Amino acid sequence: MPAASRALPLRLLDALLYSSVWLATAAAAQTAATLRLWPASSQGVAGLHTVVLVFAATLLTYNLDAALPFKHSQPPGTSGRKAWQQRHRPAMLGLAGTAALTGAYLLLTDGWVHFLPILLPLAALAIGYSWPVLPWRGRWRAIREVPLLKVFLIAGVWAAVTVGLPALALHRPLASALGLLGQRFCLVVALAIVFDIRDYSRDGAVALRTFPVLLGINGAKLVSLSFLAAAMALGLGREASPLAVVLPTALCAAVIIAAQERRGDYFFALVTDGLLLVQAAAYFIF
Template sequence: MKLLKQVYYFLIYTNLLIAGAAIAQCALTYLFFDAPFDYPIIMVEGAATLLLYNFSMLLSKPRNPQKSIYKRTRWIFRNEWLLWLNNGIGFIVLVYAVFHIHLYSLFILTGIGVISVAYSVPIIPHKGKWVGFRQLPGMKIFHIALVWTLSSVCLPIFEMHLDGLTVDLHLFRTLFVLKFIFLLICTLPFDIRDIQQDSYYHLKTIPNMIGADRAILLCYALLITHSTIVLLSDIQFNVQMGILTTNLLIAVVLKQVVFRNANRYHYAFLLDFALIAQFLIVYLFL
């Protein structure tokens, strides 16, 4: 159990968990369309996500990391060499992969990267100063969900189109909506957990604006909405069953673990595992 816990924290601290989640969500798109995996696109997704999250971490490095109240911050910058090693490996993988995708897909990827960086980099005028998307009231989770949906749905589908594969536009629209809602579900608990921290940094997130209890109800409402759309859609039956099974597991984890232990900082990261579990469960159902 101790080893499992150490691995769990290692995956979180190094951002390898979130990179794995990005890979899984990208690969899931190919299951939806019953198409073969495009490994260069999947590699781009994982490497780019790792680099962007590491970049965000470096950008927010406190003046004295070892005095931070957060164990994660202390661990990361105590082992900063590992962060740079991950960046090096991620950069090599990304460079290799981009030479195996279409040029137009690279343009799309660049656009998504710019939007991603805008999360933290102050490029938007707001109330007389320049801010990133995370500083805009209520925008934080929507920005994250949009970036992930663009990269894990639009990018692989665009590459499929360039490869000459037929893309069902109705299925594409359905998947876009489902992915966006699912990512809101998996992101909102982090903002609920971080209410006090976000208040300290003057970030107006959805939970800050409506309160933790209403935000929890919103999370369940989104889960019900997502499940309803899945049931009413014309996606493959096995895919439907895999997604609904995942939603049921997420509902249990939210109720019994995440929301019941709001003071346990790292329990919310189980939602990152949910992004991987969704792919694995759907894959097993097929």
């Protein structure tokens, strides 16, 4: 359907999803959920600034990734997401620039420069995800091209940002959040495999070895459900509210089981990414 003929609510939804504002909101919500581990000290400026910093960093990372030049030479095919991002590349770069300025301001004014030895490797991993930075088999490759590494890289950075940064900001030992760190890692691995199911044919065509390519769709779902079960066990093991753990887990399991390559963009961008927001919201409700 041509963009001009789409109703305004759908155009706004496309902008929310495909500009990564939805995903950045999920990252900010999960950071806020982490801060609930230390309620006495998380209500002040440091906690709020950390949530904003994570929002800005997520928006910057994903918009820069989506705006990569080589991605705009690829035909969008039937993907409304890719077509939207190709049409709105200047706006996405503008969002990335605004996010970069916001993040830089917070880093400088809140004393994050003292943590640069920790932050720089995270930034390098985020940048190297899609950029060719690794010499491998005669040419430069992105980190995401290393077999099976992609989902673990995404989950590791996501957990480090949404759990580790709040601990740093509040000067809390990371050991006090290890259960949540493991839970967050396993949850994101489970959902990242769903996106590999979306990219099954494309990854197979370029010999990118992901779980679906190596194990098939059903095998990848079993791996995803295994990580989801581990996330639930870790959540219950750290004495979180059972409803806050079990209900989001059930929703995640339903999405994993329903995942198919042919599913539309809204299934992945709205529903699957939205599960991260649901999981965070559950800790405020229950």
